[in-house]
Amino acid sequence: xxxxxxxxxxxxxxxxxxxxxxxxxxxxxxxxxxxxxxxxxxxxxxxxxxxxxxxxxxxxxxxxxxxxxxxxxxxxxxxxxxxxxxxxxxxxxxxxxxxxxxxxxxxxxxxxxxxxxxxxxxxxxxxxxxxxxxxxxxxxxxxxxxxxxxxxxxxxxxxxxxxxxxxxxxxxxxxxxxxxxxxxxxxxxxxxxxxxxxxxxxxxxxxxxxxxxxxxxxxxxxxxxxxxxxxxxxxxxxxxxxxxxxxxxxxxxxxxxxxxxxxxxxxxxxxxxxxxxxxxxxxxxxxxxxxxxxxxxxxxxxxxxxxxxxxxxxxxxxxxxxxxxxxxxxxxxxxxxxxxxxxxxxxxxxxxxxxxxxxxxxxxxxx
Numbered sequence: 001x002x003x004x005x006x007x008x009x010x011x012x013x014x015x016x017x018x019x020x021x022x023x024x025x026x027x028x029x030x031x032x033x034x035x036x037x038x039x040x041x042x043x044x045x046x047x048x049x050x051x052x053x054x055x056x057x058x059x060x061x062x063x064x065x066x067x068x069x070x071x072x073x074x075x076x077x078x079x080x081x082x083x084x085x086x087x088x089x090x091x092x093x094x095x096x097x098x099x100x101x102x103x104x105x106x107x108x109x110x111x112x113x114x115x116x117x118x119x120x121x122x123x124x125x126x127x128x129x130x131x132x133x134x135x136x137x138x139x140x141x142x143x144x145x146x147x148x149x150x151x152x153x154x155x156x157x158x159x160x161x162x163x164x165x166x167x168x169x170x171x172x173x174x175x176x177x178x179x180x181x182x183x184x185x186x187x188x189x190x191x192x193x194x195x196x197x198x199x200x201x202x203x204x205x206x207x208x209x210x211x212x213x214x215x216x217x218x219x220x221x222x223x224x225x226x227x228x229x230x231x232x233x234x235x236x237x238x239x240x241x242x243x244x245x246x247x248x249x250x251x252x253x254x255x256x257x258x259x260x261x262x263x264x265x266x267x268x269x270x271x272x273x274x275x276x277x278x279x280x281x282x283x284x285x286x287x288x289x290x291x292x293x294x295x296x297x298x299x300x301x302x303x304x305x306x307x308x309x310x311x312x313x314x315x316x317x318x319x320x321x322x323x324x325x326x327x328x329x330x331x332x333x334x335x336x337x338x339x340x341x342x343x344x345x346x347x348x349x350x351x352x353x354x355x356x357x358x359x360x361x362x363x364x365x366x367x
Contacts, residue, residue, distance in 0.1 A: 019044050020146060027130040028123050029142035029156035034226050035123070045234045047151040051358060052232070064266045066093060066259060068274070072100035074193070087201030094294030095259050095278045097271060102193070103186040105273040112252050114179025115307050118158055119224035121175060129158065129173060134352075137161050138171050145355035153356075154234045154300045155225045160184075162218040163317045176222075184220060187248060187311055191215060194246065194277060202287060204329060214245045214282070214324065216316035225256070225298065225306035236298035236306065240356040243347055244280030244312035251276065254306035256299040265297070280312070281362050282347060285339045288326035295360065320344045339365045 023044060026032060033042070067089040074082050089096035118126070118140075131139035132146075140158045143149065160167060160180060165188055169181050195215060196206040209215065225236045236256055251257055251270055258265040259278075268276060284293040298306070315322060325341035342365050351361045 027127040030154055030226050031119060031156055032123055039229050041230045041234055045152045045154055047234055064261055066268050067096040069096050070099050083197055083200045086197050090279050090291040094292040097274045097276050099274050101190055101275055103190060107182050107186055110179045111183040112307050114176035115222040118173055118176045119156055148355040153237050154228050155223050155236050158222045160220045164216055213319050214315055215313035217314045219312045222309045225304055227304040228300040231300035231302055234300050236300045238356045239295050239297045239358045241293045241295050241360050242280040243351040244314055245283045246313045247278045247280055248311045249276040251308040256301050256306055259294055259296045286324050286327050288330040288338055290330055315344050340367050
């Protein structure tokens, strides 16, 4: 397939699977389309009306703002206050921004530049990392669900899997090796703090989430959302929730990330040096809906590139088949279990099979 921006017409013989396969074989991603000079996006990236109609929801409401939690002083007198703020945010928004979280701004800035350097390398260099095999420890790809989704998203990604927090630094691309290594070292420390805060926000002991081994493996996915010539026809990321227990997200200053709250799309306005935390599906499952895994999306933009890095936390490799269900601490006669037990491997398999189709995977596991 030549990398071309000609949008296919509406003829009945259109073969989407063939066009997807031809695009995938280029290993050039969305960045490759732009480098070829396209002015119209290929048909595989055009979203159905039901996806794009939701884009008309009011995103400018002043009544909604994703909570911003200041971690300054968390190790001393402010701990209980931060626990309370996190609990409220996790129950009502499923998202919160963190400031003064301990990850240096210099590390964050260099991480953004490292992701940029990788994605802006020549096509032939990036192609060496291109893979659709989720078992690969490090891989570059365009749309993880490209072959099952109804419409592709306008972004490229590189994923780095830290099984039990371990990944040989030599396995990372040299162009971003130090950036990712330094960032992940800081992020794992922050995750341990968040694990304690979330445990206490659930009314449990601070070591509870660590004791059930639900966040011992990290998957870092670094997204590159190029300038889009027709942003009204596509999305940077379709409406979805995360299949993790917890996600920590870094975004640059471009904007475009939105969270769905009270049927309104609310912008998560970029803040210099801030990081975003959001509750994942499996955390909602084990807390029997006390903490919420909320749908979010990324708009395509005429500006860019937009850069983000999402770190998803899962059980250790030894416990990927460990069953997780609603915890007894949240159950009673008046609050019976909502979900059946499942394990990370099963949940991920179902999540991947349906793709990011704009619906949550959680209802599939309801009793």
